[in-house]
Amino acid sequence: MARQPTIEWQVCGTCNYDCSYCIQSKVYRVGHPSPEQVEQFLQFFAQLPKRFEIKMTGGEPFAFRGFMERIIPGLIERTPHTISVLTNLSAPLPIIERFASLTQGRLGVVSASLHLEFTSPESFVEKATLLRDKLDPRAHLTVNTVLVPGRLAAVLAARKIVESAGLQLFPQIMKLGAGTASYSEEDQAIIRELVGKTPTPDRANMAPSYKGRVCYAGVDYLVLLQNGDGFSCRTARRFKQGFLGNVFAGTLKRWESASPCPYDICPCTVPANRGMIEGISAAQRKYQEGISVSDEESIPKESFVPLSRLHSGGLLG
Ligand code: SF4
Numbered sequence: 001m002a003r004q005p006t007i008e009w010q011v012c013g014t015c016n017y018d019c020s021y022c023i024q025s026k027v028y029r030v031g032h033p034s035p036e037q038v039e040q041f042l043q044f045f046a047q048l049p050k051r052f053e054i055k056m057t058g059g060e061p062f063a064f065r066g067f068m069e070r071i072i073p074g075l076i077e078r079t080p081h082t083i084s085v086l087t088n089l090s091a092p093l094p095i096i097e098r099f100a101s102l103t104q105g106r107l108g109v110v111s112a113s114l115h116l117e118f119t120s121p122e123s124f125v126e127k128a129t130l131l132r133d134k135l136d137p138r139a140h141l142t143v144n145t146v147l148v149p150g151r152l153a154a155v156l157a158a159r160k161i162v163e164s165a166g167l168q169l170f171p172q173i174m175k176l177g178a179g180t181a182s183y184s185e186e187d188q189a190i191i192r193e194l195v196g197k198t199p200t201p202d203r204a205n206m207a208p209s210y211k212g213r214v215c216y217a218g219v220d221y222l223v224l225l226q227n228g229d230g231f232s233c234r235t236a237r238r239f240k241q242g243f244l245g246n247v248f249a250g251t252l253k254r255w256e257s258a259s260p261c262p263y264d265i266c267p268c269t270v271p272a273n274r275g276m277i278e279g280i281s282a283a284q285r286k287y288q289e290g291i292s293v294s295d296e297e298s299i300p301k302e303s304f305v306p307l308s309r310l311h312s313g314g315l316l317g
């Protein structure tokens with residue numbers, strides 16, 4: 001198994017969209033770090049002992065001015081890390097082109113979210129293809145969209161447009177609270193058409209269960225919030241568990257060993273596609289060649305989750 005050490009960093013809460021199915025409630029979809037806090041984040045990334053992929057999310061990262069002014073230049077100049085981003089692709093084209101140009105040689109994944117409540121597939125695809133032509137050639141561009149119950153015919157139509165431009169659509173089951181949305185039989189038939197029978201995590205996000213499998217979340221993967229709190233994974237955070245410390249307080253520490261997943265669903269494909277989960281192959285991407293950690297020998301034999309990992313914590317309570 002090869003692992004790509006990865007940090008998912010929610011750089012800001014602020015977003016210029018307001019999707020009805022957003023997993024972040026509106027009260028948390030606000031704010032961004034101060035210049036001093038951005039500095040502390042960069043300092044934290046600069047002292048990491050190995051190369052990580054820093055996958056930035058929001059909110060919408062490009063909606064925070066500091067993202068292009070300080071964060072991207074800072075990561076490039078002061079760290080060796082691979083840069084990835086999850087974006088709704090609404091930023092003006094010159095800004096997106098500048099991002100593509102600044103990240104040459106350092107870019108991992110651009111995950112572009114097609115939000116049909118706010119944009120048309122035609123204009124989205126036009127921008128995505130312009131971006132593709134400017135991106136670092138080793139980078140991976142993917143177009144994702146949420147499968148909203150009752151609105152799947154629009155997704156099928158959008159897929160045609162996305163695929164005819166030579167891009168791939170990555171469907172995502174809609175998450176609700178700690179679980180997933182329920183779909184009518186008609187919807188389920190469309191979902192089967194969209195994702196196939198048994199999609200792998202690099203083709204669709206079906207929010208599967210990996211309960212009991214050894215997972216390196218907290219070790220080589222973590223989620224970092226805009227307030228500096230770090231959690232072992234998104235599900236752990238949802239259950240107010242897996243707190244790793246806070247960047248601003250200088251207390252963030254990764255766990256030293258992996259442990260079995262204690263959760264019923266894994267809502268995000270990043271840990272699976274980066275090889276964090278026992279038995280799930282990492283997605284093969286050009287940008288990862290030569291920079292992942294091979295750790296076949298060190299899969300731990302422990303079959304319990306240490307109690308400390310289930311304790312709550314963090315500034316969010
Ligand atoms: S673009 Fe993303 S973060 Fe913004 S409202 Fe939509 S789903 Fe939420």
Ligand code: SF4
Binds near residue numbers: 216260263
């Ligand atoms: S939900 Fe489980 S499998 Fe997924 S990242 Fe968290 S601990 Fe790992």
